[in-house]
Amino acid sequence: MVLVDALLGEPTPKLNLPHKIQLSYPGREWFVRPYSPSNPWWTMLLAALPAIVTLKGIFVDQHITAVIINRKENKLKKGFGNHLDLTVATICIVVCSLFGLPWQVAATVPSIAHVKSLKIKSKCTAVGEKQVVVGCREQRLTLLIVGILNGCSFFMWPILTLIPVSVMYGVFLYMGVSALQGTQEINASTTCNKLITISNQIA
Structure with missing residues (x-):
C-alpha cells in the first residue's frame, strides 16, 4: 500500500x-528537577496522590502479566522472577522519570504474543486433535534485537516519512486483532480451570 500511495x-x-534528537518541549532541560523555583515544594506533595494510583496500576499490571506468562500451559523452566522484574521496572521508571522519558512497564498483550511465538508444539498429532505445547524456547535474543531495531529506526526517518498514516493504522489494527485470539484462549482456559476447581470442591 505504501507503493500504491507513492x-x-x-x-x-x-x-x-523529527530529524534529530531533541526535547519535545523547547526550553526544557534534559534532567527534570524535582524541585526548582518554577516548581514549588508543595507540587511534590500534590504529585504524590496520582503517583499512588499509578503505582497500584503498574504493580497490578506487572503481576497480572507475570501470572499469565508463568502459567503451567506455557511450560517455562526458568521459573518466576516477579520480584526481579518489578525491581528492574522500578529502576527504569525512576531513571525515565528523571529525564522525562516514557515509562518502561509490563505490556501484557505483547508479552503474551512473545511467549506464544516461542512455544514449541507437537508435530505428530492425530486427525482432529489439537497440537500440544511441549516446551518453550526461553531466550532474550528476540527482545534484544527488537530494542536494537527500535534504536536503529531513528536513522531510517527518510524512509519512515514515506509511510502513510492510514497504513500504520492498518498495521496496528491487524496486530491488535491477531493478538486477541491468544488472549481469549488464555481467559477461556483460566475460566475453565476455575470452574473445574469449584466443581471438585463441591463434589
Whole structure:
C-alpha cells in the first residue's frame, strides 16, 4: 500500500518524525528537577496522590502479566522472577522519570504474543486433535534485537516519512486483532480451570 500511495502521488497524511534528537518541549532541560523555583515544594506533595494510583496500576499490571506468562500451559523452566522484574521496572521508571522519558512497564498483550511465538508444539498429532505445547524456547535474543531495531529506526526517518498514516493504522489494527485470539484462549482456559476447581470442591 505504501507503493500504491507513492505511485498515485496523492497528498495523503504521512508520518511526521523529527530529524534529530531533541526535547519535545523547547526550553526544557534534559534532567527534570524535582524541585526548582518554577516548581514549588508543595507540587511534590500534590504529585504524590496520582503517583499512588499509578503505582497500584503498574504493580497490578506487572503481576497480572507475570501470572499469565508463568502459567503451567506455557511450560517455562526458568521459573518466576516477579520480584526481579518489578525491581528492574522500578529502576527504569525512576531513571525515565528523571529525564522525562516514557515509562518502561509490563505490556501484557505483547508479552503474551512473545511467549506464544516461542512455544514449541507437537508435530505428530492425530486427525482432529489439537497440537500440544511441549516446551518453550526461553531466550532474550528476540527482545534484544527488537530494542536494537527500535534504536536503529531513528536513522531510517527518510524512509519512515514515506509511510502513510492510514497504513500504520492498518498495521496496528491487524496486530491488535491477531493478538486477541491468544488472549481469549488464555481467559477461556483460566475460566475453565476455575470452574473445574469449584466443581471438585463441591463434589
